[in-house]
Amino acid sequence: MSDSKSMDKPLDCPERRNFLEKATAVVGGVGVAGASWPFINSMNPSADVLENAISEVDLKVIEVGQSQTVSWEGKPVFVVHRTPAQIAAMQASKGGPDPQEDTARTQQPEWLVVVGLCTHLGCVPTRDNEGWLCPCHGSRYDNSGRILHGPAPANLPVPPYKIVSSETIIIGVA
Amino acid sequence: MSRLIALALCCLSYSAWASEEHKLAKVQVRTDVQSLERGAETVISMCTGCHSLKYIKYRDLLKLGIAKEKVNSWRGSNPPGTSIPSQMSPEVAVKGFGSIPPDLSLMAQARDGRANYLYSYLLGFYVTPDGKSGNHLFPGVKMPDVLGIAGARTPEERAQIEEKARDVTSFLMWAADPHEQERKKLGYYVIGYLVLLTVLLKLMKMRIWSRLRNN
Amino acid sequence: MAKGIISWIDRRFPLTAIIKHELTEYPTPRNLSYWWNFGFLAGFVLVLQILTGIFLAMHYKPDASMAFDSLQTIMRDVNYGWLLRYLHSTGASAFFIVIYVHMARTLYYGSYRAPRELLWWTGQVLLLSIMASAFMGYLLPWGQMSYWGAGVITNLFGATPFIGEAVVLWLRGDFAVGDATLTRFFALHYLFPFLVAGMVVIHLVSLHTVKSSNPSGINLEDKDNIPFHPYYTSKDGFGLGVYLIIFCWFVFFAPNTFIEAVNNNPANPLVTPPHIVPEWYFLPFYAILRSIPDLLGGVVAMVMSLLLFAVLPFADRSTIPGGARYRPIYRVTFFLFIADIFVLGYLGAQAPTGYVVPMGQVATFLYFATFFILPIVSKREDKWLRARLPQELLAQFDRTNALAKGQNKGDAP
Numbered sequence: 034m035s036d037s038k039s040m041d042k043p044l045d046c047p048e049r050r051n052f053l054e055k056a057t058a059v060v061g062g063v064g065v066a067g068a069s070w071p072f073i074n075s076m077n078p079s080a081d082v083l084e085n086a087i088s089e090v091d092l093k094v095i096e097v098g099q100s101q102t103v104s105w106e107g108k109p110v111f112v113v114h115r116t117p118a119q120i121a122a123m124q125a126s127k128g129g130p131d132p133q134e135d136t137a138r139t140q141q142p143e144w145l146v147v148v149g150l151c152t153h154l155g156c157v158p159t160r161d162n163e164g165w166l167c168p169c170h171g172s173r174y175d176n177s178g179r180i181l182h183g184p185a186p187a188n189l190p191v192p193p194y195k196i197v198s199s200e201t202i203i204i205g206v207a
Numbered sequence: 208m209s210r211l212i213a214l215a216l217c218c219l220s221y222s223a224w225a226s227e228e229h230k231l232a233k234v235q236v237r238t239d240v241q242s243l244e245r246g247a248e249t250v251i252s253m254c255t256g257c258h259s260l261k262y263i264k265y266r267d268l269l270k271l272g273i274a275k276e277k278v279n280s281w282r283g284s285n286p287p288g289t290s291i292p293s294q295m296s297p298e299v300a301v302k303g304f305g306s307i308p309p310d311l312s313l314m315a316q317a318r319d320g321r322a323n324y325l326y327s328y329l330l331g332f333y334v335t336p337d338g339k340s341g342n343h344l345f346p347g348v349k350m351p352d353v354l355g356i357a358g359a360r361t362p363e364e365r366a367q368i369e370e371k372a373r374d375v376t377s378f379l380m381w382a383a384d385p386h387e388q389e390r391k392k393l394g395y396y397v398i399g400y401l402v403l404l405t406v407l408l409k410l411m412k413m414r415i416w417s418r419l420r421n422n
Numbered sequence: 423m424a425k426g427i428i429s430w431i432d433r434r435f436p437l438t439a440i441i442k443h444e445l446t447e448y449p450t451p452r453n454l455s456y457w458w459n460f461g462f463l464a465g466f467v468l469v470l471q472i473l474t475g476i477f478l479a480m481h482y483k484p485d486a487s488m489a490f491d492s493l494q495t496i497m498r499d500v501n502y503g504w505l506l507r508y509l510h511s512t513g514a515s516a517f518f519i520v521i522y523v524h525m526a527r528t529l530y531y532g533s534y535r536a537p538r539e540l541l542w543w544t545g546q547v548l549l550l551s552i553m554a555s556a557f558m559g560y561l562l563p564w565g566q567m568s569y570w571g572a573g574v575i576t577n578l579f580g581a582t583p584f585i586g587e588a589v590v591l592w593l594r595g596d597f598a599v600g601d602a603t604l605t606r607f608f609a610l611h612y613l614f615p616f617l618v619a620g621m622v623v624i625h626l627v628s629l630h631t632v633k634s635s636n637p638s639g640i641n642l643e644d645k646d647n648i649p650f651h652p653y654y655t656s657k658d659g660f661g662l663g664v665y666l667i668i669f670c671w672f673v674f675f676a677p678n679t680f681i682e683a684v685n686n687n688p689a690n691p692l693v694t695p696p697h698i699v700p701e702w703y704f705l706p707f708y709a710i711l712r713s714i715p716d717l718l719g720g721v722v723a724m725v726m727s728l729l730l731f732a733v734l735p736f737a738d739r740s741t742i743p744g745g746a747r748y749r750p751i752y753r754v755t756f757f758l759f760i761a762d763i764f765v766l767g768y769l770g771a772q773a774p775t776g777y778v779v780p781m782g783q784v785a786t787f788l789y790f791a792t793f794f795i796l797p798i799v800s801k802r803e804d805k806w807l808r809a810r811l812p813q814e815l816l817a818q819f820d821r822t823n824a825l826a827k828g829q830n831k832g833d834a835p
């Protein structure tokens with residue numbers, strides 16, 4: 034390239050100059066974007082938080098007809114040991130406004146596992162024989178966690194879980 | 208001239224700082240999984256009787272690449288999310304040693320000399336003339352000579368113990384900074400990228416400044 | 423679209439005018455060397471410290487029982503937490519390297535002289551604030567060195583006459599450094615860098631009023647100046663690239679250089695580490711503190727060692743513009759002074775035994791002597807040089823000086 038230039042003809046070789054400028058801008062931009070990733074990602078759940086995303090539940094202590102609330106991802110999860118009568122009733126119905134088969138909501142009919150946050154505004158429903166009643170706005174759920182009536186739009190979600198043996202389930206792993 | 212003096216002083220002060228650490232044996236820390244696994248094995252079987260590793264969970268050992276069966280045998284009935292505990296209760300430790308043995312998870316970075324200190328400390332035990340245990344780096348040491356270097360008779364035995372100390376050091380170096388390998392790997396990319404960017408910036412600068420030359 | 427927005431703003435706020443005046447068209451001497459890059463670098467480092475600091479603060483817990491552990495969570499569990507922490511801890515040291523080079527440049531080229539006295543003083547306030555930020559930040563990891571370093575430094579305030587004890591108690595909020603101290607240091611460590619950023623604005627407004635100095639020491643006329651952009655933006659860009667290579671090398675390959683081994687032990691109020699040393703950037707001042715056998719005297723000496731820089735614009739009585747480049751005696755003084763600081767820094771890191779104490783006293787004496795002999799030396803040197811330099815040149819110098827002091831504005835060429 035020629036080195037002779039003057040103020041009024043600064044762009045001796047505009048293409049090359051443009052290329053250099055663009056290349057630098059692109060490389061610099063990639064760098065800024067790359068450098069911002071660690072900052073953004075640091076706000077995602079950290080490894081110790083993710084560990085809470087897996088909970089082991091001991092089934093031995095839950096008698097037939099009883100329910101236990103365990104913590105998973107910081108949320109309450111209801112684990113219910115259903116009676117044969119409840120199972121039969123649930124399998125005979127499809128629920129309310131958000132119809133779903135009971136068999137689609139359980140892996141083994143005697144164990145129901147649902148996230149215990151009302152799908153309306155996130156209160157924790159209280160347990161009774163019929164299922165659950167949300168204390169905030171009166172949403173009624175059945176013994177399959179399905180919404181029957183009230184403001185809640187959907188059934189209580191079923192978290193991913195695995196029944197490892199007759200004694201334990203692991204919530205958080207499908 | 209004065210520049211030279213300043214430079215010489217810098218070097219001098221640096222070497223004086225470094226000389227404190229000269230008497231430590233140098234250790235080549237390893238990073239392969241086999242060495243780390245051997246180190247972990249030794250630490251868990253020989254050190255956690257007294258020391259904890261509170262920032263290391265059994266799960267971290269799995270992530271490191273140690274076989275699941277092995278980690279399961281170490282953790283026993285503890286869930287994988289437990290930090291590696293000390294088998295000795297604080298009360299017993301205080302009764303026996305007058306202090307609680309320090310946590311080992313950051314130990315490799317917690318003494319001047321770092322890895323070299325740890326290695327030399329583990330190999331620094333000797334038997335005093337009156338039959339007591341001493342350590343060249345730790346006057347009045349209460350910790351026993353766990354690796355048994357003071358009892359090594361033959362050069363082979365010594366070499367074996369040194370090997371063990373090196374594995375323990377390597378494992379504890381990993382425990383003190385588990386992201387070191389990831390960090391260095393990322394570092395090569397970052398520096399490579401920066402060199403490219405800097406060359407481009409230098410070219411830009413030269414091109415822009417060359418406009419000034421002829422007037 | 424973008425143009426529309428900008429012109430909308432411009433009708434309500436002089437955005438384009440400010441950018442033009444302060445950046446793109448800001449006239450800059452064309453002969454600035456790479457030593458003039460360090461001001462921009464200091465600004466960059468400040469921004470990076472603030473950014474990494476804010477993201478660290480999202481995970482850090484300013485509580486004596488949790489601080490050390492929370493830092494280990496950052497180092498081990500937070501995504502890229504290790505990177506944030508190493509950028510921040512390495513960045514603190516880098517900050518001081520950049521600032522010290524920036525100051526040494528100012529000293530070497532006499533940039534503190536009229537009309538830049540105020541610029542120099544605002545820079546000094548910046549240095550003191552950054553020192554305060556770094557000192558408070560160093561307590562946060564809650565390691566042994568954090569704890570005992572903060573203990574020693576807060577104890578220095580005990581030298582305040584009459585109310586010393588009350589002042590120390592007030593600073594700590596506890597009888598020893600404790601949870602109260604940690605929490606307030608965190609609050610202030612978060613605040614101070616933003617004050618620093620505000621002062622940087624003042625520093626720059628002052629700079630743009632008097633314009634940059636340059637290696638010749640002669641303030642150039644406008645026709646010899648060039649616009650800041652693109653000349654110095656490109657030069658600063660290249661300098662930043664070089665800086666980042668060095669900085670990132672430390673961050674990724676040797677980050678523990680700047681984290682004391684002792685500080686990887688959690689704070690223990692019952693056991694003092696055998697050898698308390700401050701961070702390297704405080705060592706020369708620490709050595710001065712220790713050289714005076716009396717506590718109050720030591721504290722006064724240490725404070726004076728920083729404040730005395732303020733007298734330089736008056737202490738330097740030469741009429742030859744600029745600094746060391748054309749003034750042989752000043753140059754020697756400069757290098758001896760820098761060497762003396764290195765000696766002090768070295769001594770500050772040693773245990774105060776044997777030769778360390780008397781040598782520290784000599785170095786301290788030389789440090790202060792420099793300030794006191796400067797008026798005499800610069801006057802003598804001036805006479806000596808004036809007797810030898812051509813009349814023409816001296817006349818030009820006098821015009822420069824008159825301009826700098828704002829006299830005879832009308833007759834200036």
Ligand code: HEM
Pocket residue numbers: 468471472473474475476477478479482493507510511514517552555556557559560561562563611612614615616618681
């Ligand atoms: C003038 C700019 C700053 C300087 C010189 C500075 C300096 C320091 C230093 C020396 C440490 C101890 C580092 C270590 O040994 O780990 C530290 C820690 C810390 N700083 Fe800053 N800092 C600055 C700005 C900030 C800002 C703006 C924030 C928050 C918004 C912040 C938040 C923190 C936190 C949370 C820690 C504890 C974590 C750690 O130790 O790495 N810093 N700072």
